[in-house]
Amino acid sequence: MPDLQLVVAPYFGWDLLRVLQELFRYAFMQHAFEAGTIVALSAGVIGYFVVLRGLSFAAHALSHIGFAGATGAVLVTVAPIVGLLVFTMSAGAVMGALGQRLRGRDVTIGLVMAWSLGLGLLFTRLYQGSANLAIGILFGQIFGITTQEVALTFVAGVLTVVAVVVMYRPLLFATLDEEVAEAKGVPVRGLSIAFMVILAVAVSEAVQVVGVLLIFALIVAPAAIAERFTTRPSRGVLLSAVLAMLFTWAGLTVAYYLPYPVGFFITTIAFGSYVLARWAAPTLTRPRSRGRELLAREEQVRHSP
Numbered sequence: 001m002p003d004l005q006l007v008v009a010p011y012f013g014w015d016l017l018r019v020l021q022e023l024f025r026y027a028f029m030q031h032a033f034e035a036g037t038i039v040a041l042s043a044g045v046i047g048y049f050v051v052l053r054g055l056s057f058a059a060h061a062l063s064h065i066g067f068a069g070a071t072g073a074v075l076v077t078v079a080p081i082v083g084l085l086v087f088t089m090s091a092g093a094v095m096g097a098l099g100q101r102l103r104g105r106d107v108t109i110g111l112v113m114a115w116s117l118g119l120g121l122l123f124t125r126l127y128q129g130s131a132n133l134a135i136g137i138l139f140g141q142i143f144g145i146t147t148q149e150v151a152l153t154f155v156a157g158v159l160t161v162v163a164v165v166v167m168y169r170p171l172l173f174a175t176l177d178e179e180v181a182e183a184k185g186v187p188v189r190g191l192s193i194a195f196m197v198i199l200a201v202a203v204s205e206a207v208q209v210v211g212v213l214l215i216f217a218l219i220v221a222p223a224a225i226a227e228r229f230t231t232r233p234s235r236g237v238l239l240s241a242v243l244a245m246l247f248t249w250a251g252l253t254v255a256y257y258l259p260y261p262v263g264f265f266i267t268t269i270a271f272g273s274y275v276l277a278r279w280a281a282p283t284l285t286r287p288r289s290r291g292r293e294l295l296a297r298e299e300q301v302r303h304s305p
Helices: 016-023 027-052 056-075 080-104 106-126 132-139 147-166 168-176 178-183 188-210 221-229 233-257 262-280 287-303
Strands: none
Touching: 027 056, 027 147, 027 168, 027 188, 027 221, 027 233, 056 080, 056 106, 056 188, 080 106, 080 188, 147 168, 147 188, 168 178, 168 188, 178 188, 221 233, 221 262, 233 262
16 A cells, blocks of 8 residues: 655655655556557547537547447457447547538437446356456446557557547648538548547547546546637647546545545546536637637638738
């Protein structure tokens, strides 16, 4: 059991450096912080667009679909992350093809989500091994992550962030005003499919940290908070990523000293921060409205003599 004195602030005579040394003394904590940082960064970046595009429910559905994929992969003796990626990316591509129609499919998405969770439970029942694996998928198991899984998470995280950076401007344009973007020749449907596939990868990453049932903590909460404090999309993306990392670091630190699930601490910190943000944040113009103004101004400048 870690020395609880090390958690106390330096005002009481203990050195903060010793706290950090204690945290990173073990390899499992190093891996947890490495994977958690990567996952939080990618979840925060893509989460901002999830909130801006009104796809929070779809992101939650992808996590449940991923649960069926992960448990199915375990049943056929394949790594859970493989099943996660296959199922979520396939479902994400279909959702992306629906485009704006996806927002009106809450009933369909909800039914598919419930069926996927039931399918995952069936696969879990058929699996003859330990039930702890299913619990880890549902609620996260970041303290059991291996070096190889950290490397895989790093690759997936880098691809996610790079993809969002590459398609940032056309994706933002299509998000803020789809009709105008399509008229300007922006491949709206292709962007929608690509975004949902990237979201599927981000969801698969985040499952390792907070699990299927708590996915909102890293993908939606930081972005929802960021949206309340800034109307500029670029600043919103940055703030969302920073908040996601802070929530993850705080949750990992507290979970190291207290014998309770890390997912509980991350979600509690995220929820508390969101409640505080709703109370403290000023009333701002929504990024969608502000973004349209910025894009219109840029178009005027571009076509002015």
